[in-house]
Every structure is written in C-alpha cells, then in structure tokens.
Amino acid sequence: MVYKDYFFDEPVFDLHDGGYVPLEKTDVPEKPLNIPTLLQPDKIEGNDIYYTVTAQEGETQILPGKKTKTWGFSAPLLGKTVVFKQGVHYHLHLVNKLPEVTTFHWHGLNVTGPIVDGGPHAPVYPGGSRDIDFTLDQPAQTDWLHPHPCPNTARQVWNGLAAEVIVTDQEEAKLPFPRNYGVDDIPIILQDRNYHDNQLDYKADYDMDGTLGKYAVINGTINGIFNVTTQRVRLRILNGSNRREWRLHFNDDHQFTQIASDGGTLPEPVELTKLMITTAERDEVIVDFGDKKPGDVVTLMSDDIPILKFKIGSYSRQDVKLPKCLNVIPKPVVTPDSKIVHTVMSGMDDQVRLDGKLFDMQRIDRKQKIGDTILWDVTNTNDMDKGMIHPFHLHGCQFLVLSRNGKDVYPNEHGWKDVVGVNAGETVRIAVKFSKFGIYMYHCHILEHEDTGMMAQIEAYDPDHEHKFHLISMEEM
Ligand code: C2O
Ligand code: CU
Ligand code: CU
Known part of the structure; x- marks a missing residue:
C-alpha cells in the first residue's frame, strides 16, 4: 500500500491563513546542502561523556553579498548535531554567549523538567552557564535542541538557534537503515525566512499566528543540492519552522518510506509519496534511488515550490527490503474506566x-x-x-x-x-x-x-x- 495524500484536513492547511506567506522560487545560486558537523565531546570517562554547548552569535553566508548575522549552538547558525547513545551518562556544560537570556531545551529527550529539559524555568543568563547531567534512557530517535525562554522562543529560533539531536540504541542499530552521517544519513532542518538587506528582522516579519518567510532554508542553505553517493538515503526531517507546515513530495512523485516519527522507529515501514509535517515534528524517511541513474536530479518540493535537489552520482547497487516489523510498541492498556x-x-x-x-x-x-x-x-x-x-x-x-x-x-x-x-x-x-x-x-x-x-x-x-x-x-x- 502506497499512501498518496497528506492525511490532514485540507481546509485548515496554513496556506488558507490570512497572513500566509507562500514560499517562492528562488534565483539564489545553487549551493551544496550544508550538513551540520557533529558536536565532539570534551572528554569521555568510561560511561560518562562530557559536552559543551554554546549559544552564540555568528555570521553566515546565506545569500550572495553581505553575510547574515545569525545565532547558533556551537556554530554560527543552527547548531552542531549532537549524538546521544542510550545508557550513557551525559554531562552538559551549557554556555550563553548571546546578549540576552536563553534556555537549552532538549525537545523529545526523556529528561526531567523543569531544569534539565531546559524549559522556561532553566534560564542561562548572558555570560553565564549551567551544568546538567542525565542518563540517556530512551530508544533511538531524532530530537532537537532549541531555546525556550518565555516569551522569546520564537525570535531566538528565528535568529537561528536549532540543532538536531540523534539518539542511537542497539535495537535500531540492527535494522537495515542507512546510518553514515552526512553521507546516507542526513539531517533535513526545514525553515523559512525573509531577509532585509541580507539580514533577519524578526519584528518586520512578525505574525502573531506564526511568522513565515518566503525563502525555504534547509540546514541554513537556500537552493541546496545534495550529492547522492548511495542507493538509499535516510532523511531525518525536522520541521524547525516557527509556523510553516511543509507539504513534502518529490517532483516526480518518487515514493519513499517513513521509518520513524518523533519518538523513534515506527512499528512498520509506511510507503508514501506525500508527507505533511507540522512544526517541531520529526519524520525519518528512506528514499531508495535505485531507479535513477548517475546524473539524474530529483527535487524535493513543498507544495509546488522546489526546495532541495538530490543529484544522483554513481552508487553501488544494494537492494534492501525492510522487514515488515521494525519495532514492537506495546499497546497502552485502555479500559472503559481509564481516566x-x-x-x-x-x-x-x-x-x-x-x-x-x-x-x-x-x-x-x-x-x-x-x-x-x-x-x-x-x-x-x-x-x-x-x-x-x-x-x-x-x-x-x-x-x-x-x-x-x-x-x-x-x-x-x-x-x-x-x-x-x-x-x-x-x-x-x-x-x-x-x-x-x-x-x-x-x-x-x-x-x-x-x-x-x-x-x-x-x-x-x-x-x-x-x-x-x-x-x-x-x-x-
Ligand atoms: Cu516546549 Cu519544542 O518545546
Ligand atoms: Cu519540547
Ligand atoms: Cu497554535
């Protein structure tokens, strides 16, 4: 069974909103898709791993001409990708080099609130830091790190703060999924922005129902192209937008397989040609380009706007059939008197x-x-x-x-x-x-x-x- 719709109710798609800003086709020259680098540990002591994450200002070449002032986690824009392994005890040194208070929210991590999970009760003041630690005890999944200061989350994310977090475990490691980071396992952070003389201006674009931009910016790249060197590519899609829903499909309706949602591996693979992702959701999909030949280009679209190209290179053939059962998810016990x-x-x-x-x-x-x-x-x-x-x-x-x-x-x-x-x-x-x-x-x-x-x-x-x-x-x- 291949599903060919977005599932959600069409009359309430964001494009019907009065303040909707449609994505626009861009004439910004094509550029290789940015792949955020992996955050490296400060030290490893047995089962204890230490990281520092710094919220910082920076500059990024997004458009031709002047660089854009941006914010990021241990990077000028977005953030380095953080990898956590199930069972490991992590010590995080969180540093704020921004000119204002922020927090470090681990969206999706099963860690305690209100401090460790970095919600609004865990401020880190400018020039300050906070140390947290936790044992990671949840299955493999794609999560993310974003600020959560009340009430400035939206502006800080708009300025650039958002990083992907990859959780790995031994069960998922047995499944025939691509997992070579940056090669066949890539983050896809979906965002939309406007630029004013190459700069972000949150106030100018602010919309109380959710701020939108006309440029599709993926991993910080506009009009990106990814060179495919393997038959199958795993996309860890994160909707890191303030508001926008992305209605994804390929220009040629190429089929793909969803293997995971926010909290990890799905019970069964789901075959799709369309995927709608609302804000903060994560969907992992595998795209098998086995029917393409070197030189072919497949374009990822949102509605009718091209947002990212995949250029097929030469790859060694590797036909993989996913097992029918990927993960066992216990049914919650629901009785007529369940609360x-x-x-x-x-x-x-x-x-x-x-x-x-x-x-x-x-x-x-x-x-x-x-x-x-x-x-x-x-x-x-x-x-x-x-x-x-x-x-x-x-x-x-x-x-x-x-x-x-x-x-x-x-x-x-x-x-x-x-x-x-x-x-x-x-x-x-x-x-x-x-x-x-x-x-x-x-x-x-x-x-x-x-x-x-x-x-x-x-x-x-x-x-x-x-x-x-x-x-x-x-x-x-
Ligand atoms: Cu309360 Cu992603 O946040
Ligand atoms: Cu959250
Ligand atoms: Cu709402």
Missing part, C-alpha cells in the same frame, strides 16, 4: 488559549502520577474563521496517538510522538505516561502561539517522594 482528561486549544492571533487560559509560569495547571497511563483528549475548537491546525506538544514523555475524532489515526502515527497536529474541530486522543517526576510544559508548537501564552504546565508526581519545585516568574527571566 480521561481534557485539554482545549482555542483561538487564533491574540485570542489563542490553552484550556481557556494564558500561560502563568507559577501556576501548576495539572498533576499526573508517574507510571499511570492517562488518556488526554486534546481538542482544537474551531471557533475563529475556519480555524487552523495547532501542533500540540508535551515535554517529558513520548505519547501514543490513539484516535482522531474517534476514528483511526493517520497511517504514519503508530509510533511514539511528542507533537501531534490537531485539525480544527478535532479531538485527538493520546495515551500519556510519565516515568520521571518533574514539571513539564505542554503547548502549541507554533512558536508565536507558545510565546503569546498557549502553554501550560503539569506536575508529574511520585507519591512516595514529595518534591517542591521552585518555579521562577517571568520577571526573573
């Missing part, structure tokens, strides 16, 4: 609310016992215009998507997720279980909605270990 809680995302522009409220850093909005599986019914009320998709994100765990308006979930939603796009007028049921006590954010991942206050926090508690958390206020940011 259901409700969360409502509503509004657009300055009317956005989560459960009718705006974010308050010192208010705990909900509690859940660790180890319990609770069903969350996440509703997007369709109460303004035609409504829009709100991508719902939860820190501190990976959840399973059980139903959409009581019906089946999309075919590529059978794996672990930490973001789910909720259509207008829809209720998505997810099964949520926390394993570590802490304070965790949940919010819409349209960054401007998050900054406006479409965010709340939950305490995952351990009845045997009472713990008082210090919640800072907005003034302390």
Whole structure:
C-alpha cells in the first residue's frame, strides 16, 4: 500500500491563513546542502561523556553579498548535531554567549523538567552557564535542541538557534537503515525566512499566528543540492519552522518510506509519496534511488515550490527490503474506566488559549502520577474563521496517538510522538505516561502561539517522594 495524500484536513492547511506567506522560487545560486558537523565531546570517562554547548552569535553566508548575522549552538547558525547513545551518562556544560537570556531545551529527550529539559524555568543568563547531567534512557530517535525562554522562543529560533539531536540504541542499530552521517544519513532542518538587506528582522516579519518567510532554508542553505553517493538515503526531517507546515513530495512523485516519527522507529515501514509535517515534528524517511541513474536530479518540493535537489552520482547497487516489523510498541492498556482528561486549544492571533487560559509560569495547571497511563483528549475548537491546525506538544514523555475524532489515526502515527497536529474541530486522543517526576510544559508548537501564552504546565508526581519545585516568574527571566 502506497499512501498518496497528506492525511490532514485540507481546509485548515496554513496556506488558507490570512497572513500566509507562500514560499517562492528562488534565483539564489545553487549551493551544496550544508550538513551540520557533529558536536565532539570534551572528554569521555568510561560511561560518562562530557559536552559543551554554546549559544552564540555568528555570521553566515546565506545569500550572495553581505553575510547574515545569525545565532547558533556551537556554530554560527543552527547548531552542531549532537549524538546521544542510550545508557550513557551525559554531562552538559551549557554556555550563553548571546546578549540576552536563553534556555537549552532538549525537545523529545526523556529528561526531567523543569531544569534539565531546559524549559522556561532553566534560564542561562548572558555570560553565564549551567551544568546538567542525565542518563540517556530512551530508544533511538531524532530530537532537537532549541531555546525556550518565555516569551522569546520564537525570535531566538528565528535568529537561528536549532540543532538536531540523534539518539542511537542497539535495537535500531540492527535494522537495515542507512546510518553514515552526512553521507546516507542526513539531517533535513526545514525553515523559512525573509531577509532585509541580507539580514533577519524578526519584528518586520512578525505574525502573531506564526511568522513565515518566503525563502525555504534547509540546514541554513537556500537552493541546496545534495550529492547522492548511495542507493538509499535516510532523511531525518525536522520541521524547525516557527509556523510553516511543509507539504513534502518529490517532483516526480518518487515514493519513499517513513521509518520513524518523533519518538523513534515506527512499528512498520509506511510507503508514501506525500508527507505533511507540522512544526517541531520529526519524520525519518528512506528514499531508495535505485531507479535513477548517475546524473539524474530529483527535487524535493513543498507544495509546488522546489526546495532541495538530490543529484544522483554513481552508487553501488544494494537492494534492501525492510522487514515488515521494525519495532514492537506495546499497546497502552485502555479500559472503559481509564481516566480521561481534557485539554482545549482555542483561538487564533491574540485570542489563542490553552484550556481557556494564558500561560502563568507559577501556576501548576495539572498533576499526573508517574507510571499511570492517562488518556488526554486534546481538542482544537474551531471557533475563529475556519480555524487552523495547532501542533500540540508535551515535554517529558513520548505519547501514543490513539484516535482522531474517534476514528483511526493517520497511517504514519503508530509510533511514539511528542507533537501531534490537531485539525480544527478535532479531538485527538493520546495515551500519556510519565516515568520521571518533574514539571513539564505542554503547548502549541507554533512558536508565536507558545510565546503569546498557549502553554501550560503539569506536575508529574511520585507519591512516595514529595518534591517542591521552585518555579521562577517571568520577571526573573
Ligand atoms: Cu519544542 Cu516546549 O518545546
Ligand atoms: Cu519540547
Ligand atoms: Cu497554535
């Protein structure tokens, strides 16, 4: 079975939004796709690995002419790719060389909040640093690092702060997936920007419903080309945009196979010709170019705009058939008396609310016992215009998507997720279980909605270990 649609409801695609900025074809000269380098450890001591990550300013040649002032993690733009291995104890030295406060949020990592996971309660002030450590105990997946200071996440990401994080484990390592970083296993960080005299100007482009740009910028490259040297290429796609949904397909409708979602390997490979990815989601796909010959060019598109070319070189033939079962995902135990809680995302522009409220850093909005599986019914009320998709994100765990308006979930939603796009007028049921006590954010991942206050926090508690958390206020940011 090959799926040929985007699954989501077409009437609420972002292109129907009043403030929509369409991507434009570019005349910027073609350039090799930037592949962020891997972050190297400061030291390795047995099972302990030490890294330093620095939020910094820099300059990047994005357009011809003047360089663009950009921000990045241990790099002028975006960030070095961080690789974590399951079972290893990591020590991270987080340094802020920016002129303002920031945080280091490990989106998708199963680490404790509100400090280690780097949400708004873990500020790192300019010139300062913070040290965190954790044992990585989750399966192989693609996550990311981005700032999360309240309420400046959107501007800081727009300025460039976003890095891919790759988690590896021994199970995934046995699967016949490409995993040669930069060669046949490549990050694809999807972003859109505008430039004003070659510079970013967040204020000028600001849109309360999510800031958009007309240039497709992938890994910091406009009009990039990737030289394919293997038959199969694995793309670790991250939607690192503030707002934009990407509707991906190849110019020749070339088929590809999705193998993973946010939280790791899917139970079964899913064959697709189209893929829509909402903000902050990750989708890993394998593209088999076995039907192409050297010199062929295949173009990745979003809607009808070319965004990245793949130039086929000579490769040694290697026909691989993926196993039917890739991963075993335990079904959550749901009984008729399973507890259901409700969360409502509503509004657009300055009317956005989560459960009718705006974010308050010192208010705990909900509690859940660790180890319990609770069903969350996440509703997007369709109460303004035609409504829009709100991508719902939860820190501190990976959840399973059980139903959409009581019906089946999309075919590529059978794996672990930490973001789910909720259509207008829809209720998505997810099964949520926390394993570590802490304070965790949940919010819409349209960054401007998050900054406006479409965010709340939950305490995952351990009845045997009472713990008082210090919640800072907005003034302390
Ligand atoms: Cu990717 Cu609370 O964020
Ligand atoms: Cu997150
Ligand atoms: Cu939203």
